[in-house]
Amino acid sequence: MNKRPPVLAVLAVDIVLVVVFCAIGRRSHDEANALTGLATTAWPFLGGLAAGWLANEALYRNKSLPASVVPAGVIIWLSTVVVGMTLRVIGGQGTAFSFIIVATSVLAAFLLGWRAIYAAVRKRSAAA
Secondary structure (H helix, E strand, O other), X not given: OXXXXXXXXXXXXXXXXXXXXXXHHHXXXXXXXXXXXXXXXXXXXXXXXXXXXXXXXXXHOOOOOOOOHHHHHHHHHHHHHHHHHHHHHHOOXXXXXXXXXXXXXXXXXXXXXXXXXXXXXXXXXXXX
């Protein structure tokens, strides 16, 4: 199992996880599940995700695999949170301190977690 995942597959996993994070947040606050409401909540974080992908590419130019935890995963995660929160402020959405802590933690678990699991499975398969 030495094959790397296609870049678009890695991006798709990140997008799905960011949208899931936003959907869980909306659900936990009993907000309407309307698609427009989800889009309103998700767009700042998806913008942050895009910024992270672009930053990783600009900094490492194909030297950092997007599926790696370090540096790609860390850059993508931090950009998703920082740029996402900044875009929320610009868009007039809330950024309570508790929300920042929760978003930072959950997005770390999602965006770094799947990469760590992938790396462990890949390493185990290579050793077998």
